[in-house]
Amino acid sequence: MTSMKINTPKTRIQRKNTQAILDAALEVFSRQGFRGATLDQIATEAGLSKPNLLYYFPSKEAIHVTLLTQLMTTWLDPLREMDAAGDPTEELLGYMRRKLEMSRDFPRESRLFANEILQGAPRMIGALEGELRDLVEEKSTVIRGWIAAGKIAAMDPHHLLFSIWAMTQHYADFDVQVRAVLGPGHDPLAEAEGFLTTLFTKLLRPE
Structure with missing residues (x-):
């Protein structure tokens, strides 16, 4: 008779250490990238010994x-x-703003x-080609419906989403460059929100 392995809940200390x-x-x-990290x-950084760390995770990968x-x-x-039943411009502007908020609140995650991606996505190519692609296709269909109904200008939905990613995540991934160019006394993300709101409002306006 084979024994069944039971996954017991983690203790408070185990959750804390994890x-x-x-x-x-x-x-x-x-900071270091996957290859540079040890x-x-x-x-x-965690305040633990290496053997203790290996108790929780078997490898860096x-x-x-x-x-x-x-x-x-996340x-x-x-x-x-993004709600298909909502106002198209407001839904897309809301998505842009949420992505900017993520650049502000999760800069390390964005750089990770x-x-x-720069390494060729060896550990998440499956998620990119599966979950991400499926969701982008679903929302691209929604955007095409808005375009067909004359609610926003005609454009390629994929590249519209790519442009939102590029123009928002830039402020997390290149924060040092942005702040160096702007100099002191600027709030890059607040200024970016105003600029991008104007830009996308004009871009989305039906002809």
Whole structure:
């Protein structure tokens, strides 16, 4: 008779240490990239010994995949919220604003994602070709419906979404460059919101 393995709930200490490792890994990966990061660096950042870290995660890749999986869910939520029954311009502007808010609130996560993509997405290509592609196709169909109804200007839905990603995530991934160019006394994301609202409002206006 084979025995069944029962997954017991994590204790408070185990949950605390798991989260400490993930928070530390996020900091290290966003700074060093996957290749430059080491388990020793992550353990030190988390305030744990390396053997203790390995009790929770068997490898650097396991930590990285966990972070990317969590990130994909967070990244897709704003797009899922786009409502086909809403006002098209307001729905798209709302999506743009939520993506800007994510650049403000989750800059390390954005850089982690960017580093993974720059390396060819070896650990998340399946999610990009599956979950992400499916959601983009679903929302592209919604956008095409708005275009066909004459509610927004005609354009390629995919490249509209790509442009929103590029113009919002830029403020997280290239924060140092943005602040260096603007100089002191600027609030880049607040200024970006006003500019992008004007830009996309004009872009979406039906001819």
